[in-house]
Amino acid sequence: MRTRPWPIVILAILYFFAPFPNFLISAHLSGVGLRAYFHGFQNWWDLLSSLLLFPLAGIAIFKVRRWSYPVFVGVMAWGFWVSAESFMHYRQIFPIFLFTLVYLVNLAVVGYFLIPAVREVYFNARLRWWESHPRYEVDASATLRVDGKEIQGKIRNISVGGIFLEANQSLEVPKDVEVKFDVHRYSFDLSGKLLYINPQMSQGYGVQFTDLKFSQKRDLKRMVKELDKAGVRRRPEVQDWKENFQAWAKQAFTSGKGIVPEIPENLRRKKG
Numbered sequence: 276m277r278t279r280p281w282p283i284v285i286l287a288i289l290y291f292f293a294p295f296p297n298f299l300i301s302a303h304l305s306g307v308g309l310r311a312y313f314h315g316f317q318n319w320w321d322l323l324s325s326l327l328l329f330p331l332a333g334i335a336i337f338k339v340r341r342w343s344y345p346v347f348v349g350v351m352a353w354g355f356w357v358s359a360e361s362f363m364h365y366r367q368i369f370p371i372f373l374f375t376l377v378y379l380v381n382l383a384v385v386g387y388f389l390i391p392a393v394r395e396v397y398f399n400a401r402l403r404w405w406e407s408h409p410r411y412e413v414d415a416s417a418t419l420r421v422d423g424k425e426i427q428g429k430i431r432n433i434s435v436g437g438i439f440l441e442a443n444q445s446l447e448v449p450k451d452v453e454v455k456f457d458v459h460r461y462s463f464d465l466s467g468k469l470l471y472i473n474p475q476m477s478q479g480y481g482v483q484f485t486d487l488k489f490s491q492k493r494d495l496k497r498m499v500k501e502l503d504k505a506g507v508r509r510r511p512e513v514q515d516w517k518e519n520f521q522a523w524a525k526q527a528f529t530s531g532k533g534i535v536p537e538i539p540e541n542l543r544r545k546k547g
Contacts, residue, residue: 280536291333408434411502417456437483461498
């Protein structure tokens with residue numbers, strides 16, 4: 276799955292467009308037209324806050340960053356206060372059941388983002404699997420320089436951020452290394468770090484590139500783009516977003532899985 280978790284996408288869309296149904300419902304309950312309802316705002320701040328704050332919450336939800344969480348919580352706190360104030364001043368217009376429904380829905384959304392599996396993807400970039408670079412399967416020789424020694428290996432897949440290779444001897448992890456290899460007419464001599472051992476391969480290692488120069492980043496991106504155009508097999512495979520959504524919706528309704536982001540097993544191991 277290369278998209279963000281669908282519950283996060285759906286909630287982001289709902290909050291981004293929330294002002295429009297809010298205005299329509301409020302104008303209808305007030306018994307006035309939409310234009311007259313807009314003219315009823317006492318100052319520009321009330322109008323702009325009603326127009327912009329919930330879309331800001333939608334953007335924060337969608338971006339999935341550390342700053343997203345306090346922005347979302349702040350907007351929701353403001354929303355609770357405004358809802359309560361509106362009910363106290365206009366209780367003859369806004370029925371209690373509507374106020375209660377809005378309050379409970381917003382409370383449920385806040386509770387959803389307090390679930391550890393949801394909260395963690397906002398604070399731990401390693402768990403955002405949809406941001407990981409696609410890996411292309413290759414078969415290329417590589418030379419590792421570790422503590423002044425040269426070790427031979429075979430690259431099994433590559434991305435702009437690192438490689439997975441099989442070495443001809445066991446290595447310690449983590450360890451700073453230098454790796455030299457040729458892939459698809461490009462030659463590289465890069466710094467990296469051995470980060471993990473594949474539990475299914477006693478000498479299979481993940482290497483993350485470090486301290487890349489601008490020219491090295493540029494050549495890696497060009498190389499990956501050419502591999503993609505050449506039809507080299509990649510993981511994860513490209514999937515149509517409609518098919519992805521349909522598969523998620525079917526799974527969510529039949530088994531309940533996918534409602535809360537499910538961290539892939541390999542990221543769980545790295546987390547631990």
